[in-house]
Amino acid sequence: MKRHLVVGSALVALLVSLGIGQALLEKRVTAQTNGAAQAPRFEVDPSWPRPLPNGWYLGQTIGVGVDANDHVWIIHRSDSLDAAEAAADEGTGACCKKAPPIMEFDQQGNLLRHWGGKDGEGYQWPASNHGLQIDGKGNIWIGGNGNGNDGHVLKFTQDGKFLMQIGIKKQGLGPDSNSQDRFYLVAKVSLDNKNNEAYVADGYGNRRVVVLDMDTGKFKRYWGAYGNKPDDAAAAAAPRYTPGSTPSQQFRGPVHCADMSVDGLVYVCDRTSDRLQVFTREGKFVKEIFVEPDSLADGSTWDVAFSKDPQQKYLYLADGRNQKLHIFDRQSLTELTNFGEGGHYPGQFYSMHSIAVDSKGNLYTTETYQGRRVQKFVYKGLAPVTKKEQGTVWPKR
Amino acid sequence: MKRTLSVCAAAVIGMAIALAAQQAPRYEVNPFWPQPLPNHWVFGSITGVAVDAQDHVWVTHRGADSLEGNEKGMMANPPTSTKCCTAAPFILEFDSDGKLLANFGGPGQGYQWPQSPGGIAVDAKGNVWVTAAGLETPPPAGRGRATVDPDAVGPPGGGRGGRSDAAARGAEAGGARGDAAARGAAGRGRGAGAPAGPADAHVLKFDKAGKFLLQIGTPGKMEGPDSQTTLNRPAAVAVDTAANEVFVADSGNHRIVVFDSETGAYKRHWGAYGEKPTAAGGGPYDPGAPAARQFRDVTCVEIAKDGLVYVCDRSSNRLQVFQKDGMFVKEAVIAKDTRGVTVGGQFGAVSSAGSAWDIAFSSDPRQQLVFVADGHDKKVIILQRDTLAQVGGFGTGGRLAGQFLAVGSIAADSRGNVYTGEQHHGKRVQKWVRR
Numbered sequence: 084m085k086r087h088l089v090v091g092s093a094l095v096a097l098l099v100s101l102g103i104g105q106a107l108l109e110k111r112v113t114a115q116t117n118g119a120a121q122a123p124r125f126e127v128d129p130s131w132p133r134p135l136p137n138g139w140y141l142g143q144t145i146g147v148g149v150d151a152n153d154h155v156w157i158i159h160r161s162d163s164l165d166a167a168e169a170a171a172d173e174g175t176g177a178c179c180k181k182a183p184p185i186m187e188f189d190q191q192g193n194l195l196r197h198w199g200g201k202d203g204e205g206y207q208w209p210a211s212n213h214g215l216q217i218d219g220k221g222n223i224w225i226g227g228n229g230n231g232n233d234g235h236v237l238k239f240t241q242d243g244k245f246l247m248q249i250g251i252k253k254q255g256l257g258p259d260s261n262s263q264d265r266f267y268l269v270a271k272v273s274l275d276n277k278n279n280e281a282y283v284a285d286g287y288g289n290r291r292v293v294v295l296d297m298d299t300g301k302f303k304r305y306w307g308a309y310g311n312k313p314d315d316a317a318a319a320a321a322p323r324y325t326p327g328s329t330p331s332q333q334f335r336g337p338v339h340c341a342d343m344s345v346d347g348l349v350y351v352c353d354r355t356s357d358r359l360q361v362f363t364r365e366g367k368f369v370k371e372i373f374v375e376p377d378s379l380a381d382g383s384t385w386d387v388a389f390s391k392d393p394q395q396k397y398l399y400l401a402d403g404r405n406q407k408l409h410i411f412d413r414q415s416l417t418e419l420t421n422f423g424e425g426g427h428y429p430g431q432f433y434s435m436h437s438i439a440v441d442s443k444g445n446l447y448t449t450e451t452y453q454g455r456r457v458q459k460f461v462y463k464g465l466a467p468v469t470k471k472e473q474g475t476v477w478p479k480r
Numbered sequence: 481m482k483r484t485l486s487v488c489a490a491a492v493i494g495m496a497i498a499l500a501a502q503q504a505p506r507y508e509v510n511p512f513w514p515q516p517l518p519n520h521w522v523f524g525s526i527t528g529v530a531v532d533a534q535d536h537v538w539v540t541h542r543g544a545d546s547l548e549g550n551e552k553g554m555m556a557n558p559p560t561s562t563k564c565c566t567a568a569p570f571i572l573e574f575d576s577d578g579k580l581l582a583n584f585g586g587p588g589q590g591y592q593w594p595q596s597p598g599g600i601a602v603d604a605k606g607n608v609w610v611t612a613a614g615l616e617t618p619p620p621a622g623r624g625r626a627t628v629d630p631d632a633v634g635p636p637g638g639g640r641g642g643r644s645d646a647a648a649r650g651a652e653a654g655g656a657r658g659d660a661a662a663r664g665a666a667g668r669g670r671g672a673g674a675p676a677g678p679a680d681a682h683v684l685k686f687d688k689a690g691k692f693l694l695q696i697g698t699p700g701k702m703e704g705p706d707s708q709t710t711l712n713r714p715a716a717v718a719v720d721t722a723a724n725e726v727f728v729a730d731s732g733n734h735r736i737v738v739f740d741s742e743t744g745a746y747k748r749h750w751g752a753y754g755e756k757p758t759a760a761g762g763g764p765y766d767p768g769a770p771a772a773r774q775f776r777d778v779t780c781v782e783i784a785k786d787g788l789v790y791v792c793d794r795s796s797n798r799l800q801v802f803q804k805d806g807m808f809v810k811e812a813v814i815a816k817d818t819r820g821v822t823v824g825g826q827f828g829a830v831s832s833a834g835s836a837w838d839i840a841f842s843s844d845p846r847q848q849l850v851f852v853a854d855g856h857d858k859k860v861i862i863l864q865r866d867t868l869a870q871v872g873g874f875g876t877g878g879r880l881a882g883q884f885l886a887v888g889s890i891a892a893d894s895r896g897n898v899y900t901g902e903q904h905h906g907k908r909v910q911k912w913v914r915r
Contacts, residue, residue: 129511380556
């Protein structure tokens with residue numbers, strides 16, 4: 084009897100390890116939903132966050148992260164407000180004022196801490212701050228893409244106390260995708276807490292992913308498209324992306340995200356190539372997909388996030404060209420469904436830029452250019468996919 | 481005794497204030513109005529909102545001309561996106577549930593479509609009036625619609641306002657390619673970046689189905705504030721259907737001018753305080769200077785049921801009230817210290833000046849309230865109509881539901897709902913319901 088059990092559980096373990104368990108599970112789910120695949124379903128919460136205090140107004144909102152308390156942190160470009168928006172700062176009207184670039188919101192959408200925007204002892208604030216992530220110790224990492232200036236990333240405590248600057252900010256800086264001590268126009272820094280490594284999406288100027296030691300900032304390794312050695316001259320000479328053309332052997336960039344899943348795969352956004360490349364932690368190329376491959380101009384692959392289940396079964400991809408949040412089955416990278424539409428109403432997007440997921444599976448999106456907001460999409464559980472394109476996801480009434 | 485009296489008086493005043501505060505209705509936004517537009521349509525800068533006798537909401541906007549490259553990817557050649565977006569038609573009709581019922585607009589036989597639509601009004605017969613409000617400063621020649629990728633690379637050292645354009649120029653050739661090709665491909669109205677046609681100087685009248693009925697004024701022909709046949713960037717109209725008269729807020733001529741609403745024949749005109757308007761207008765606004773005897777920019781005209789005519793002198797921060805014959809009655813200052821700015825953009829300079837952009841009356845029989853769209857301060861101010869005292873308001877600056885950027889048009893329906901339209905990068909019409 085005992086032996087039987089042991090064999091049984093060994094068999095289960097074997098099946099699971101072969102992925103068969105998962106397949107069986109999916110088969111059962113499919114049967115229950117009459118053949119329709121399941122995917123996370125979301126609805127926008129139009130009353131989150133609450134209006135900002137102090138007459139503050141958001142600029143281009145270009146980074147979002149969620150901390151261990153499910154507080155939502157954003158970064159935006161205060162200086163992107165025009166004179167009509169910042170009328171109170173300019174003394175021409177009663178509203179509004181530039182808000183500090185880094186802001187923390189609780190689950191109810193109340194503004195908590197806010198800081199940043201200026202140089203401090205030992206560090207240089209980016210000419211154009213860009214991207215925000217929070218590591219396992221709660222520290223905040225940001226990049227910067229101020230053209231001709233920003234070659235660094237910064238690490239702060241949640242109170243805004245400076246911890247570390249890696250790289251430099253210097254006027255006249257240019258690309259050097261093989262530098263071992265600085266970056267060029269970093270889009271985002273993602274954190275692998277287990278291995279104490281930071282993944283730098285480097286970026287708008289350089290054409291690579293860089294892996295750092297999270298504590299010392301020491302460069303550990305880096306790679307370009309397909310795991311190739313990055314080559315700035317070749318990248319600069321590469322023709323612009325056209326649908327159906329031979330994929331570029333270099334990142335066209337901006338290298339806009341580099342995020343690691345629980346199973347140690349690194350997902351890299353090569354934005355103007357409309358592609359997502361997948362690597363091992365060591366930078367070995369695994370596979371790539373093209374997303375909305377007809378997209379030109381600023382491209383379709385802006386940011387990724389993973390669903391909250393332990394396996395991270397679903398991959399979310401922010402597409403700021405087509406204003407869609409694409410939902411993929413992460414293992415197969417087949418798209419299950421998408422939502423979103425262009426516009427300024429709740430649940431619509433103007434250049435959706437960054438995304439993050441909280442512990443309950445809720446999704447947060449930020450918009451750059453003239454979107455200038457952070458939105459919350461409430462996770463409503465898994466649901467059979469009935470529409471490939473869901474459009475604007477308002478609450479069901 | 482004296483002291484008791486003054487205490488008493490203070491108490492009465494206090495009560496009056498409390499009463500006024502209590503009476504001012506409170507509004508909250510309906511974030512799910514209107515229903516999402518079909519066909520990947522998006523609004524451009526919204527310049528006019530009106531409500532008709534059926535409580536249908538009419539909206540006009542500047543269309544493709546006011547959309548940035550990444551808002552109109554489907555209009556680029558080749559398209560930079562097949563999913564987002566393309567300009568909605570210029571004139572749209574919604575029911576009060578936000579369902580899109582009809583649309584029309586754009587060039588047609590017998591009239592000249594505006595470079596930039598301005599205000600919209602629906603008269604008691606159901607005809608739709610649109611003004612050709614023009615651009616104060618058209619887009620710089622040659623710059624056209626170079627794309628935006630302000631996100632691509634921030635400029636050195638930051639800098640505000642114009643940064644998106646600075647970044648767009650050559651910073652990332654990427655977007656520029658697709659979007660520069662968008663020139664002339666707008667499909668309706670003036671092609672984006674196409675040479676500007678004759679300047680806007682006219683008013684158009686259509687029936688509800690979009691059939692052209694009447695044009696007053698001629699594009700490119702501007703003969704000053706004494707002219708009986710020409711206009712200059714008219715911003716709004718109001719129609720007195722019983723008298724067959726259309727009142728035009730003739731902004732560039734610093735006057736109100738009245739025409740026969742059937743024939744377009746001139747009837748009369750007047751300037752601030754009912755005086756003769758001059759071409760110079762009021763000059764730059766200075767909150768410390770005595771009130772100008774001329775209008776600056778006349779951006780609204782509305783006729784109350786009791787026959788009083790309300791006029792917005794936008795950058796003068798005031799409303800002036802007249803009889804229908806132009807006799808001055810009274811005025812109210814909205815936000816004295818509000819000035820304004822002209823903001824450069826890739827679709828031409830946009831003025832954000834002053835606190836009195838547009839008004840609407842409440843729907844009660846006596847029209848006890850006036851709603852003032854204060855675009856530069858990003859809120860709606862509520863006045864008591866008889867005293868013109870400020871008794872409330874709603875909205876704040878921002879891009880979330882219930883917030884504003886450049887709220888420049890406003891209308892109210894018979895059920896007490898209020899609709900607001902936003903210019904500049906606001907590009908929304910929002911519905912506000914009484915709590």
